Amino acid sequence: MMELAFEAINSHSTLLAAAVVSAVVFVLYRFLVSPYRLLSSHGIKGPRPLPVVGNYLSIKRIGHNEFLEEQIEKFGPVFG
Secondary structure (H helix, E strand, O other), X not given: OHHHHHHHHHHHHHHHHHHHHHHHHHXXXXXXXXXXXXXXXXXXXXXXXXXOOEOXXXXXXXXXXXXXXXXXXXXXXXXX
C-alpha cells in the first residue's frame, strides 16, 4: 500500500516539475524573443536577431560598417 502512495506522489511531482519547466520556458520566450518582433509587426523589415545577443555575433564577425551596408542593401535605408 505504501509503495502505491509513493508512486502516486512521484508521478504528481513529475507532472508538477514538467509544468514548472514549461512555464519558465514560456516566460523566457515571452521576454527574450517576443520584443524583437515589435518592428516587424509594424511592417519594418530587418535581420532576425538571436535571443539575448541580438545581432552582436554578426556585427562582430564582419564588422559594424559592413553589417550596416549589408542590411541597407537587403532592407533599404530604414530597417529594424
